[in-house]
Amino acid sequence: MNVAFTTLDWIWVGLFLGLMIGSGVLFYRLGKRSESDFFLAGRGLPWWLPASSVYATHTATDTPMWITGVIYQHGMAGIWYTFFSAWAAISSFVSTRIFRRSLAYTQAEWNVVRFTGLGSELLRGWMAGWQFFMNMFVLGWVGIAMGKVCVFLFGWPVWVGLIAFSLVCAIYVLAAGYWGVVMADFQQGIIAFLVILIVSFWGISIAGGPTGIIEKLAALGQLERMNPFAFTGWWSGSFPAAWFITMLFIALLGGFGMGTTVDWYVEAQRIQSAKTVRDASYSIWWGTLLGLVRNSVWAVSILAFFVLFPGLTETAEYEMGWFRLGFDYLPAGMVGFFFAAILAIHLSTISSHLNLGALYATRDLYQHYVNPGASEARLVLVGRISTVILLIGSFFYGLMMEDLTSWLIFALWIMAAGIWLPNILQVVWWRFNAWGYLSAWIANLGFSWLVVWILPALGVIPELLDYQQFWLLMVLGALVYLPVTFTTKPENMDHLVKYYIQSRPLGWWGPVRREAERQGLLQPGSTTARD
């Protein structure tokens, strides 16, 4: 379909883009003051600013497509596919708190705060390089989603939507760094949430309101779609209970660790930009809740889309469902406002990943390994150059991606499954060392390719459901990293004591605690002694 834009529609779009670029110009002076300002807004933000950034960043152009896809396929039960972000429920009060106290700029830097020696440096270098390219990858897949939206709306070649709006975004990211990102995210979050509500409720209304949706579902014999717990059995079907339990297990317990989901790396930057430990906790908790609430509104509107257009079988057709509710049914003059909101959704994600990827390149690669004595002005300059490199690289990545979903699932798996448990162990277990963690990463890279792609293609194993892949990868990884951990030395005890005193981790830290007490850094037996 091609959407006809009126002058008023283009005015909406122009006003919005002007507002975003204005943010960059307005905060230019703050952003260029130092590395800390360019990447963490000087560590001085109240909780609601990083919270709005958490929400805005994780509302990307492909998010409504993805959520529409799972809700259209599975009904309300599909909402659990979006529940992975609930790792923040526990993380807000555990790993967020511990990470904020470490003060590490990035998860890569945290490795040298927690571990020691060559192993920690290898981890830092590996993670920084991997995150640089991972952010480029995310920019590519989000960018190509925008390209597809523009094909859908205007019939433009796919590269136009990919490149044009990312370039606009780069203006304010280059100018003001994280200050520009977070201030624009705040505005974009408000605009996006408002428009998600308007379009979703409009769509629900078009379908006859809640009562109309229920009546139409009943007429279609699809009332089961209203049940969020409509399992297809324990082990089989499109929505087995075993998958649901695995998802809850991964999502919730993952909150004890760091990096258990791809979102952690983005959140880590928001955590460190909060002005206190308390602000960091609330920013993650409330930002994530806003995303979950958004998913609920979306889910109901997709049920509305389902009763309006039942029986669609092509993924490419039904995953545009929420966009169609807006573009097909909103009145003239509002379509431009809707498109401006889609741009808000798009730019908030692009800006965050541009700045985050540049942070890894600047802090962990350039400053730590290339020029440790670099001045603040130099570091800000390198941050800007890294941003440009990421931007250009993302265009190439984007144009290479044809199938969004399979790439997304594989990217999540390669980061989530085999290193899920090591990501928790590094936080809660003193004995887990850099070599164990490094071996987990290396093993996971190999096992992920084997289990997800190569062995099924060769017919060695059957194609496994995603929850089965998770458990298999977790077991295979443990067969590597546990022996490596126990056959290599523990980290230096003085370093662990220093880390313990600063970060106060939860879990099995008894020997370190006792050493801290022996050194007189803690009062003996004071753990949980309150009364």
Place this chain on the structure above:
Amino acid sequence: MAYIRRTWTAHEAEEWTREDWLAIIISPICYVLLTVGLALTLLLQTSGYVMLGVGIVLTVVLHWIIDPKLKAVSTEYERKQQTYLRQLEAQVRWQDTER
């Protein structure tokens, strides 16, 4: 002594206590109830109203329990933050003598 402690010294707040574990348990329940409750409420389902209502009450309870402790932890930590930041900068510049 009340079951939920709401007055903390900085030293006491540094330790992991019952209040932290209550937050760890209640917080996921809040997320589940608010997510599902809102969706079902929008479909005018009674179960949705109940879940949403309970979710909101639990969210208030969660913050009532954990906020005093988080405030105490933050206050204590902010006093030491500048020292820790100097150490971090030394580490990134390879000036940390321990390494």
